Structure formats: C-alpha cells, structure tokens
Amino acid sequence: MTYILVLEQILNGLQLGIMLFLMAAGLTLVFGVMGLINLAHGSLYMVGAFAAAAVAGWTGSFLLALIASLAAAAAAGALMELVVIRRLYRRDHLDQVLATFALILIFSEGTRWLFGSFPLFLDVPSYLSGPVSLPGGIEYPLYRLTIILIGLAIAAGLFLLIARTRIGIQIRAGEADREMIAALGVDISKLYTLVFALGAALAGLAGALVGAIQSVQVGMGEPVLILAFVVIVIGGIGSIKGALAGALLVGMTDTLGGVFLPQLFALFMDPASAASAGASLASMLIYILMAAILLVRPSGLYGGSA
Amino acid sequence: MMLTRESLLNWAMIAALLIVPLAAWSLDEPFIITLATKAAILALAGVGLNIALGLGGLISLGHAAFFGIGGYAMGILAAHAQNYEPLFEWPFLFEGSNQMPLIWLVAVVFSACAALVIGALSLRTSGVYFIMITLAFGQMLYYFAISWSAYGGEDGLSIWVRNEFPGLNTLDPIQFFAIAYVILCLALVFAARLARSPFGLALAAARQNEDRVQAVGLTPFTLRLTAFVISGAITGLAGALFADLNRFVSPTMLSWHTSGEIMIFVILGGVGRLYGPVAGAALYILLEHLLGGISDYWQIFLGVLLLLIVLFARGGLIGAIAGREKAHG
Amino acid sequence: MADVVLKTQALNKSFGALQASRDVSLDLRPGEIHALIGPNGAGKSTLIKQIAGNLVPDSGTVELLGQDVTALDTVARARMGLGRTFQISALAMEYTVLQNAVLGALGGRGRPFHFFRNVMKDAELLETARTALERVGLTQDANRRTADLSHGQRRQLEVAVALTLKPKLFLMDEPMAGLGTAGSKALTGFLDGLRQEAPILLVEHDMDAVFALADRISVLVYGQIIATGTADDIRANAEVRRAYLGEEDAA
Numbered sequence: 001m002t003y004i005l006v007l008e009q010i011l012n013g014l015q016l017g018i019m020l021f022l023m024a025a026g027l028t029l030v031f032g033v034m035g036l037i038n039l040a041h042g043s044l045y046m047v048g049a050f051a052a053a054a055v056a057g058w059t060g061s062f063l064l065a066l067i068a069s070l071a072a073a074a075a076a077g078a079l080m081e082l083v084v085i086r087r088l089y090r091r092d093h094l095d096q097v098l099a100t101f102a103l104i105l106i107f108s109e110g111t112r113w114l115f116g117s118f119p120l121f122l123d124v125p126s127y128l129s130g131p132v133s134l135p136g137g138i139e140y141p142l143y144r145l146t147i148i149l150i151g152l153a154i155a156a157g158l159f160l161l162i163a164r165t166r167i168g169i170q171i172r173a174g175e176a177d178r179e180m181i182a183a184l185g186v187d188i189s190k191l192y193t194l195v196f197a198l199g200a201a202l203a204g205l206a207g208a209l210v211g212a213i214q215s216v217q218v219g220m221g222e223p224v225l226i227l228a229f230v231v232i233v234i235g236g237i238g239s240i241k242g243a244l245a246g247a248l249l250v251g252m253t254d255t256l257g258g259v260f261l262p263q264l265f266a267l268f269m270d271p272a273s274a275a276s277a278g279a280s281l282a283s284m285l286i287y288i289l290m291a292a293i294l295l296v297r298p299s300g301l302y303g304g305s306a
Numbered sequence: 307m308m309l310t311r312e313s314l315l316n317w318a319m320i321a322a323l324l325i326v327p328l329a330a331w332s333l334d335e336p337f338i339i340t341l342a343t344k345a346a347i348l349a350l351a352g353v354g355l356n357i358a359l360g361l362g363g364l365i366s367l368g369h370a371a372f373f374g375i376g377g378y379a380m381g382i383l384a385a386h387a388q389n390y391e392p393l394f395e396w397p398f399l400f401e402g403s404n405q406m407p408l409i410w411l412v413a414v415v416f417s418a419c420a421a422l423v424i425g426a427l428s429l430r431t432s433g434v435y436f437i438m439i440t441l442a443f444g445q446m447l448y449y450f451a452i453s454w455s456a457y458g459g460e461d462g463l464s465i466w467v468r469n470e471f472p473g474l475n476t477l478d479p480i481q482f483f484a485i486a487y488v489i490l491c492l493a494l495v496f497a498a499r500l501a502r503s504p505f506g507l508a509l510a511a512a513r514q515n516e517d518r519v520q521a522v523g524l525t526p527f528t529l530r531l532t533a534f535v536i537s538g539a540i541t542g543l544a545g546a547l548f549a550d551l552n553r554f555v556s557p558t559m560l561s562w563h564t565s566g567e568i569m570i571f572v573i574l575g576g577v578g579r580l581y582g583p584v585a586g587a588a589l590y591i592l593l594e595h596l597l598g599g600i601s602d603y604w605q606i607f608l609g610v611l612l613l614l615i616v617l618f619a620r621g622g623l624i625g626a627i628a629g630r631e632k633a634h635g
Numbered sequence: 636m637a638d639v640v641l642k643t644q645a646l647n648k649s650f651g652a653l654q655a656s657r658d659v660s661l662d663l664r665p666g667e668i669h670a671l672i673g674p675n676g677a678g679k680s681t682l683i684k685q686i687a688g689n690l691v692p693d694s695g696t697v698e699l700l701g702q703d704v705t706a707l708d709t710v711a712r713a714r715m716g717l718g719r720t721f722q723i724s725a726l727a728m729e730y731t732v733l734q735n736a737v738l739g740a741l742g743g744r745g746r747p748f749h750f751f752r753n754v755m756k757d758a759e760l761l762e763t764a765r766t767a768l769e770r771v772g773l774t775q776d777a778n779r780r781t782a783d784l785s786h787g788q789r790r791q792l793e794v795a796v797a798l799t800l801k802p803k804l805f806l807m808d809e810p811m812a813g814l815g816t817a818g819s820k821a822l823t824g825f826l827d828g829l830r831q832e833a834p835i836l837l838v839e840h841d842m843d844a845v846f847a848l849a850d851r852i853s854v855l856v857y858g859q860i861i862a863t864g865t866a867d868d869i870r871a872n873a874e875v876r877r878a879y880l881g882e883e884d885a886a
Contacts, residue, residue, distance in 0.1 A: 105609030522742025
C-alpha cells in the first residue's frame, strides 16, 4: 500500500516539476538571452489559463482550449515585449523589476475587470478523465499522466530546438555574447520578440494544463512564478538544463515533503501537532533546499559565475 | 545652509503630512487622520527599504518579510497579553505585552535578526539572483505564517484594543498619528545622518564601484549586510505600527505584493532620495483613496502610472519637481 | 622591513586550454619602479589580478612584505598596504573628487562603521584626502562630480585615492593610458619621485615612460617572463626584440 502511495506521490512531484519547468524555461531563456528579469511571467501563465477556460466554454473542445492558451499567451507575450519589455533591456534590474511588477498589476486587475473575481473552471475532457492502471498496480489519473507526457515532450522539443535549429544557435550565441549575434547578422529585435513569445507560450500552456486541475483565477500565476524563481536559482540562471533539474527537484521536494513530513513527525509527536509542524516545515522545505544549495553553489547547480 | 528646491520640497512635504491631519482633527474628520497615519507608517517602511535600495543598491523584493515580522511581533505579544496566556514561562514568566515600546523593541530585534540571516545568505549572490532570493525568502515566511495555525494561519490575528504608549491615549487617532509621525521624523533624521556618515559613504561607494571599495581595504559584503539589517529593522518597526493601526495582522503583510508596494513607495517618490518614500507613500494613499473611489480596479491605473514613471520619469515625483540630483556635498 | 616588498613564486594560471601565467616569478624591491611590459594578451591582467587577490593562482605563491598572502582576498591585501590603480578607472562616479579621496582615506584608516558623524567634516580624513589631491594636482577640481572629469583627470584621481591609503607598495595598471603627451609627462615626473615613498609595480604600454622610469623591466610574453633586467639589458636582449619590440616597430 505505502509503496503505491509513494509512487503516486513521485508521479505528482514529477507532474509539478514538469509544469514548473515550462514556466522556468521561459524565464531562464529570457534572462539568458536578453538579461531581463520578468516578474510578469506569471501573468502570461494566467492569460493562458483564462484563454483556455474561455475557449473551452465557447467550443467545448479541450484541444482548441490548449491551442488558444498557446496563442493567447504568445500574443500577449509578443505584445508585452513590443510595447514595454524592449525598452527595458538596457535598463538596470530595478527598472525591470518595477516595470514588470506594474505589468502584473495591469494584467491582474484587467483580468479581474474582464472576467470578474470568481474562479473559472476548466474541465478535464471526458477522454482524459478517470484513472489509468500503470504497471505495478498503480491507479493514476489519466489527465495528470497526460500532462507529464506533454511536458516531457515539450522539454525534449525545447532541447532539440536549442541544440539543432538555427534559432537555437542564435539563442545560444546570444547567451554567450550579445555582440556576437549582431555580428552574425541576426535581427536581434526579432529574435528577442520570438524568444519572449516562445517563453510566454510555454507559460500559457502550463497555465491551461494546470488550470484544469486547479481553478482558473486572478493571481494564480504568482505562486508558480515564485516557485519558478526558486527553480532558476537552484538550477542556475540562463541554463535550460538547470531549469529542468531544478524544476524536478523542487517539484519532488514540495510534493513529497507536503505528504510525508507530517507523517514523519507523527512518529514522535501527537497527531495534531505533527500535522501542523509538518505542514509548516513542508511549506518552507523548498526554500531551505534553495538556501542549502546557495551555501554550496552560489550560482546554482548549472550556473556559471553569479 | 542654502535651501535647494529639493530640500524646500522636503520641508513642504513633511509639513503637509503634519498639517493635513491637524486640520482634519480640528474639523473632526478622523478618517483623514487615519489615512495620514497610514501614509506616515508606510513611508517609514519605505525609509527602511531605501537604506538598502537607494543607498546600498540592494534590490530587495523581500522586505515584506520584515514588515510582516514586525506585524506578527505586535500580534503575538498583544494576543497573549489580551488572552492572559503566558507566551513562555521559562526562563521567566512572560505574559506578552500591550506596551508599544516593548513591542517595538521586539519587532526591531526580530526583524533585524531575520534580515541578518536572509541578508547573509542572499548577499552571497548579486544581481538577479539577489532579487529572486530575497523574494523567495519573503515567500517562505508568507507560507510559514499561513501554515502557522497557532496564530491564526491564513485568517491572521486580531487585537481588540490598540496597544498602549505611556502617557498617551493611543485610541485617539491624532495621538496615534503623533506617535507614527515622530517615529517617521526620527527615522528620516537617522537616514539622513547615515547617508552622510563614514558608513554611508562606503556603502554608497560599494553600490557605485565594488572594485574601488575593495581596493581601499573595505569589505562590500559587511557594509551591505549591515545596511540590510538596519533596513530590515526599520521596516520591521513600521510593520509593528501598521499592525497596531489596523489592530490586525495577517500573512498578507508578508506577501510579495507588500514587498512590491513598499518598493513602489520608494520609486514613486524617487529612488535614492531621502524623502522619496514620504512623497511616494503619500501619493500612494492619495491614489488609493481617490481612484479607489472611482473604480474597484484602481490598481490598473497604479500599474500604468508606475510603468510611465519607470519608463519616462526616472526621478519619480521629487525628481519631476526638483530636477536632477546633484552630487552630495 | 623585508628586503623584498612583493614576490611571486612560480605562479601558474590556466583558463581551459589557455595558460595565462606560466611559472611567473618576479619581485619588487624597496625604492624601485619595476615595470611589467608585454604585448596584448600576454597575461598582464591575469598576473595583476593574482597579485591583487582577484584571482587565485592554480599553483605558486604571492608574498607581500614577507608574508604569504596567496589565500588572502583583495581587501586583506589592500589593508596590508597594497595600493592599486585600475586599468579602467574604478571610481565612485556619482561622488565628488573629494568624496572619492575621502573614501580612500576612510579605507586607509579602517573602522567605517560609524553611523552618525558627518564623514565630510572629519578633519583627519579631509586632511589625508586633500593632501593626496594636491599631490596629483586635483585641488581645483575637488568639488566636481567624478563623472564629469576628463579621462586624464580620472587617472590622476585613481593615483590620488591610492595615495590616501599610504600604501607600502603600488600596483599600477596602465596609469598613463589615454593621458596624452603632457599628462603622461607630468605623471612620469610624479611617479619618479613616488618610488622613494613606496616601490611601484608598473604595468604600462607607454614605452617612453617605461624606459625613462623603470629601475628594472620584466617582459611577459605568452604568460611567461622571458627577461628581467635594466632598461639597457632589455633593449639589448635579442629574445625581447624578436618577441616584443620587433612587433612594436612593425606596428
């Protein structure tokens, strides 16, 4: 019994990790290529979720909803980049923080104005609902398994994109040396918009996928954004590989800690205080993990010099 | 001393912050006094952040942590006192307290300690890492407060009666305002002296050129950590006052939106300007009050305003009126 | 006083396949100017950074005033008396000239943790700062913003800040760069007198200044010191001519 529970939680951790990766990949790309810290990345996650919920509401098609989330987030991202973000590349981090914080206010309140304060619901389509039997006798929700597979496929695609394609080469060149891509004759501003929109689309998709498990509401992107920051700090800014490693580490730690710490505490405490102490510690676990990694490697697992 | 336009403006602001509530008092408008008190307290939080941000160049997106610790110091001490449940009995019996001076001391000590730990870890890094890590630690305390059911968890902690200050009636809005105002003025004097002190000179130099500071034999890390601790302590004190103003503390005080808002006070007024947080907090309260009356979605306007200031008016409000900052003399 | 103020022993430093320092051993003696020359990319900056404490050598040691400082950081070395000027001016650009000099004096005195008194009214620090500014000829500019100074004046200020530390030795990275003929001549005269106060390890591209000033010259090529000697030795050294001076002539 317990081993099934453990496996199930590992899958849940994997699922959270994969979703975090979709968020963190965009953030870390944007930082690596453009040197920009984007707090409004969580807003793009929210845009994706709302677009999906709206389209699912109109058409009833989950697939269309996912496509809408990608398109809406990419469009919102491209717009954001064209209107605001590109003025910030040469500015210091403080300006970037403030301007993107302002964008959060605008996006959040704007969404509240359009859709109201009540959460929307995005239903898991019937062909993906219900449990599926996995080898080893585990019954696991089909939808969550699908999310994991989609996420892994996207991660693989992203690695291929960066390793094999022309755009990937330009992205890597941009990370190494901004002057160099200019020398390669690349239209930098187009590349920047493209990278930003790509990151936005990934965030939007993650928002839609998670939106079907949780509710779709204003502010949903922010907790995920901060987890994605922790992921990036752990993995090393600018590194896609680091983002993947960090995301899985954070996903696992958060999920397993939340489930097993209270049980661990119950071994030597009374149930009520074990539940509360375990929950408290579990809520801080990933930050403690981050602090520990910082002490050993200040620039993250895969980071260069800070 | 010659009065520059900026120092004239500073005097005008600090005078206005006194005159408005006094006028409201004589007109019997307690709500306006409360707004002014809120502005003074939020300005104090901004003065705290500005020591790290403006002077030290440390972009902390986690100052809500200290603001909230100050708030919870108030909440916890006062809750134990009002419920007659001792906070601890060993090594001596301590029943909590409803005395502001003691509450402030506890708030300052605890937020300073938190700043020491968070600062020591975060300052190992710089740039974007520093921003993300301070943000993450702030969020850690936020989630901790939510899960800390002994002190209200997500619902927070209410106090029935405002805490006491010897010789004053703190329930009278104008008297509580006087407390907040005097503390703000003291903090401004302290921040002004700090900026001109040997420590301030070295700290601001480390922001401008780290290599130079090291080459003259000073350690940027120690300077910054000290600034971070002072900054956190002042913001923590503001948190205790803010909680006392509302007679309520909740995890919201620790949320990263609060960190962002404290930063907005500093920026609306003008980064690195001593009185920037005063102008910024006053403007923020004014906008919240005026725009909030027009639309529930007033933060859209706040967002647009902030965006415009960042993109086009770097000096903030004071910069727009008083012009470019001169080299300190 | 040690008979050698600074000594590096068999310093090695590699970045990947590139060996930037190869068994570099040199010393600096009291009262001398020891110039370090070499073509671009010879590893001068890497060497300077190892001496100042910004880079840790892969192997070898750095000794300052007879003490092994290889494991100490830049701050500790500065406190021991290493006064440094940077190739690219490292100054607090928002500050006035005087404030930069006071910063140096504060560093020299130590104990910066005073929070209340006005640093710009500290007579002791001001005295040190003003004296240093006067010596490099910046008294007139004391109240100007550093960002508004000309390139040459910033170089002078770099030297002044180093002076405020009252160092036991100077490490100067291309102090003449971009100074123009008159400025370079004035600084040459100044450094000439300075060596009596504290010896100077001088990295410089200006060959006229180097040959006019240096008691000894070391030539660094591909991370390796190929010759050390007086100006005449170096001029006469065939290997140096081939590897370095020949290049200069061609250029």
